[in-house]
Amino acid sequence: MRTILSIVFLCFCGITFSQTTITGTVVDDVSQQPIPSANIIITGTSVGTATDFDGNFSLTTDQNPPFTIQISSVGFASKDVEVTTNKQIINVVLNEGTALDEVVISASRTPERIFESPVTVERFGLKEIKNTASADFYDGLENLKGVDVNTNSLTFKSVNTRGFATFANTRFMQLVDGMDNSTPALNFPIGNLVGMTETDVLSVELLPGASSALYGANAFNGILFMRSKNPFDHEGVSASFKRGITSQEAAGDNPYTDLSVRMAHKFSDKFAAKINFGYLKGTDWQATSEVDKLDPSRTRSNTNYDGINVYGDEVSTNIRAASGLGVIPDVVVSRTGYNERDLTPYNAESVKADWGLYYRPIEGNSLELSYVGKVGTGTTIYQGTNRYNIDGFFQQQHKLEIKNDNFFVRAYEVSDKAGDSYDMVFTGININRAWKSDEDWFGDYIATYAGIELGGNPLGLTDQQKHDAARAAADTGRYEPGSPQFKNAFNKSINDPNLATGSKFQDASKYFHSDANYNFSHLVDIADIQVGGSYRKYTLNSGGTIYTDGQSPIEYSEFGVYSQIQKDIELSEEMELKLTLSGRYDKSELFDGFFSPRLSAGLTLNRDHNIRASVQTGFRNPTTQDLFIGLDAGRAILVGSAPDNLNRYTRDFNVSLEGQTMFGQPSTITQTGAAAYNNSYSASSVTAFAAAGNPALLTVANPEIIKPEKVTSLEVGYRGKYESVIVDVSAYYNKYEDFISQEVVIAPLYGTVSNGGLDDGGLSAQAIANGDYQAYSAYTNSDADVNSYGASIGLSTKVFNGFDLGGSYTFTKQDFDQAANPDFQTSFNTPEHKFKATFGHTDLFENFGFNIAYRFSDDYFWEATFGNGIVPEFHVLDAQINYEVPSIKSVIKVGATNLTGNEYFTAFGTGFIGSMYYASITINNL
Incomplete structure (x- = not known):
């Protein structure tokens, strides 16, 4: 708390009361047409604005001239302009440029060109949103280099980078205007089900590697940033309406509707407000597989048949x-x-709204106070340990923030309710x-x-x-x-939350989060220095249906502090070196603290070539489920391994007649979750014992109590321009320590486990032989070596006099000896080879454009608690054509996803993904 108060004090000390206002226009060099939504940013800060539909802008700051502004827009080369006086009028002509000129903020928490970013970063801006052939902007992320989007259902998709992810992707963070929108109950993002409306999206940035040094524990394997439009910079009413059908062999043809509306108004130079509304409705991809989950060769007539769906x-x-x-x-x-089709109507629906109030109390000063509220409800299918119908799930967020050019302080709360889910x-x-x-x-x-x-x-x-x-x-x-x-x-x-008699999914959990950042660049010339910190408190309240919180909610907290120093060193007129050193210390009340540093270097040569390298460490604390879950999933009981959780989970088990009559056991035995961790055999040894009847094959499991997971990541990369060809190459190697996963173990209801099952006179082995045992899924760390490595290359160019052509190839590989660790699953769940390509033209003829996107995925093995199996290779082709109607500031689009109709799936157990055909109109979306 003392650290946070110190940061707030520094923030207010940095507020000044001078003001500088500049205005102007931005046009392109070919047609002299205005460029809407061009970014104007004061160099070295995060303060800026954007042009309106007519290319006009106005920017007010507390910084005194002289200073430099950078003007940039997707598809154009950025331009720096010196501001020398107050009320200066600046008219800028931007030349057609490349993706390397786009400005990003996420990589270093400060504006910089993608070209100069110290780590790999992918960007998805207004141009990409307009041109995507996917059904919406979030689906369009699957066309980014190195990105996997796993389809859980029509309205719930999970972004994954560099492997090790299920739909419960706890190694990946998703931020919307600085707010984590992971659900409190599940502790991971649920796609865009209750996220952003498309008409309010300004930009999307994605860091595919470890980012713990700046963003904390959950930014372990990647982080997605979504930024919305500020009403001071983007006024007016805009709307998008999409109508079409989804087509699947199992479900047939069904209607699909997607609507979003944005209203924003700048009431004065001091006050602005906005409100957004989104509605989506369709029919989900039906999961109808009757293949046996454990043995595909078995049919439904087998005595122990267990169908996937x-x-x-x-x-x-x-x-x-x-x-x-x-x-x-x-x-x-x-x-x-x-x-499954008898147990769900396959309704896919999302209703969301958000609003914001923005106040700039000092005229001409960048100081801004804001309140943002978000609510969303939805119906979807979620696949975790089991398959869940998430019906009427509700999530809300409320944020207060104060910021200026040099700092921000924000606090927000996220809470959810499970609705009628089951x-x-x-x-x-x-x-x-x-x-x-x-x-x-x-x-x-x-x-x-x-x-x-x-x-x-x-x-x-x-x-x-x-x-x-x-x-x-x-x-x-x-x-x-x-x-x-x-x-x-x-x-x-x-409607019954007791899993012995019902199936209701019950939850009303929440977390509170606050964070702050201060940039000293306006005070210190020697380097760009930032400091910051964060605090989070969880309150779990599932009524005992998910967590062991049947008696009272579970609370715990964590905090972190960080700093970054960035220095540009001019080596010659054509050579510049940028060094970045970051470090963060995080502490959970349940675990020891951890320090995660990052060191990166970027060498720029003649502005067209950049070589980068970085080494960084990351960590992630065990999630709420890893720690406090207590859930009977049918085939196994999931028990989190927080020390106070093990004995809080209890269950009564019936004992076989043999156990009662031959070994003197009672008819029922009460067992706690601790049995999974201190009196269990490995599942593979129990299987071997069952097959051979030899108790000598039994081996003790007794997994260790869980602790934080760590990763050391090495990355090198190159970005360059060769005439009209843009190249972006990167390679990485990740070495994990104390890798967190689940291990299935078998706990006998009586007897003490021992290697060979003989130390207690063979009683535990007899319990296994009599069927007197319980399978548990234990949350633990692997002492095995778990590593991964990969590389990506992306190329983009213009061909045939203005056609955009791009493509990428990604190689990803896990380095893990599964045979030596048969009971431990890493859930790598990533294809070894991926290829993506796009081809299109934004102005094939006047106001008409098109885009075609192709994706190939190699086959891969999907591993998760619901089930394991091969995901076959797939080829997907999406396409769209669009026509601009300038008189009403609108764009009409007609498109199709999976145009070939070859159905596929991205995870074992989910529904096959069919095709979607749609037509849309977007009005006044700057």
């Missing part, structure tokens, strides 16, 4: 162990499940149980099979036919989808 069949038992009858075969039988796996399980208990169902199955055997099998049935008859008898009277009984059981389940 079939739920309720996760409940299974060994029928010989359950019955104690020698006449019953020693096989595992699962209950009959329901298809777990589809447990919905299927509990509809079955509402009709007939597991004990009765398996009892009917066993009785029918035993009756056939004891009756001498007069019909001469095969073993498969005996099992079919037993299942048919046990399923007699089962609730059929769509029947009144099914609907009643369904509604009862999704």
Whole structure:
């Protein structure tokens, strides 16, 4: 707190009361037409403005002349202009330039050309948003070099860079105007479900590497920055309306609507306000795979069938162990499940709004106070440990911020409510149980099979036919989808948060965050120096449905402080060296503190070539789920490994007849989550024991309690211009330490584990043999070497007299010995080879443009708690044509995604992605 107060004091000491106002226009060099949304930034600061639709601008600052402003716009070379007097009028002509001239802020927290950025950075601005062939700006991110966008559902997509990610991408951070929009309950971004409206997006920047030195713990494998339009700089009413269809073999053709409206007004030089509204509705990609999750060769007639998108069949038992009858075969039988399409309407919907009030109290001074509020609700499909129907999910954010050219101080709160969301796996399980208990169902199955055997099998049935008859008898009277009984059981389940009888996903968690930054560049000439800090407090409140917070909410906090020094050294007239040194210290109340430094160097040669290199460390604290989850997911129980969490999770388990009669165990045993960490066998050794019957194969697991994960990242890169060809190349190597993941372990209900299972007289091995055990998914760190490396190259140029042609290739590889660590999964989930290309023209003839985008992904292995499997290679072609109507300041666009219609998927277990066809009109969107 003392550090934050000191920063605030420095901030206010830096406020001055002088003022300088400059005005002017910006036009292009070919047609002398105005350039809307051109950026005007005071060099060395973050203060600036943008031109309006007619190319006019006005900029007021507390900085006294002389100083330099930089004018830039996508597709044009930036230009520096010296400001020498107050009220100076500046008319600028920009020459057509390249992507290297674009200005970014994220890489160093200060404006700089992409060309000079010390690390790899990708940018997606107004031009790219206008020209993208994707359905919206967020989907368009998948065309950026080195970026993967995994499609969870139509309205929930997860951005991933450089591997190691599931849909719960806790290694990636997403900021909207400086606010983290990760959900408090899940602790990771949920795409743009409750994010920004397209008409309010100013720019998107993406850092694909570790960024902990400036942005903290979660900026571990990448960070996405989305900036909105300030109403002082972008006034007026703008709107976008998109209408089309989604087309999928499983779901058919369904309507799709996307609407966004922005209203902003500058009431005076001191006060401005804006409000945004967005609405999206469609039908989600249906997941209909009936392939067995554990063994693709098995069909639905297999006794222990577990379909990928079939739920309720996760409940299974060994029928010989359950019955104690020698006449019953020693096989595992699962209950009959329901298809996912019977458990969700596949409604995809997003409704969001935000508003902002902006006040500049001192005329001519850049000091600005603002309040921003955001609310959003949506319906989507989320795939985590199970498949969830997120229905009516609600999230809100509220931010207060004060800033000027040299500092900012902000504080915000993010809270969520789960709405009517539910777990589809447990919905299927509990509809079955509402009709007939597991004990009765398996009892009917066993009785029918035993009756056939004891009756001498007069019909001469095969073993498969005996099992079919037993299942048919046990399923007699089962609730059929769509029947009144099914609907009643369904509604009862999704409104009951007790997973023993229901499937409701319940949560009302929140976190509070504050951060501050001060730039001393206006006070110190020797170098650009910044200091800053942040504080965050979590409050978890799921009512015991996700976390072990059934008795009371769980609270914990963390903080961090950082500094950066950046120095430009002129080596000669054509050679300049930029050195950047950053460092950050972070401390969670649950773990020891960690220092993460970054050192980078960029050498610029004759303004057309830049060589960069950096070494940086990053870290991430275990997430809220890693620490405090307590969730029975069916096949395994997830138990977070915070020390006070282990005994807070308790569960009663039934003991087999053999365990009771032969080993003197009670009929039920209470086990805590601590068993996963101090009395468990590895899952692979239990599988080997089951196959061979040899207890000597059992090996103790007992995973360690979780601790923070670290990474050391080395990166080199080159950006250059060769006549009309732009080249951007980068390569990296990441070395991870204490890699966080989940390890499936098996805890016997009685006995003490030991290698070989003999130290307690073989009691723990007998428990495993009797089926008296529980599978847990433990959160821990790997002591194995986990590394990754990769490289990307991007090329862009103009061909055939004005056509834009671009392409990129990305190679990504994991370095991990899976065979030596069979129970530990890293969830790398990234194709080894990716290729992307775009071709288009912004002005093929007057007011008409087009763009075509192609993406190729190599096949890769998807690994996650829901299931593992191969994602086949895919080729995707998107296209759009657009026509500008200057008289009404509008753009009409017609486009299609996945134009070839070849359906694909990006993650095991999700729905196949079909095609989308749309037409849109965007009005007055500067």
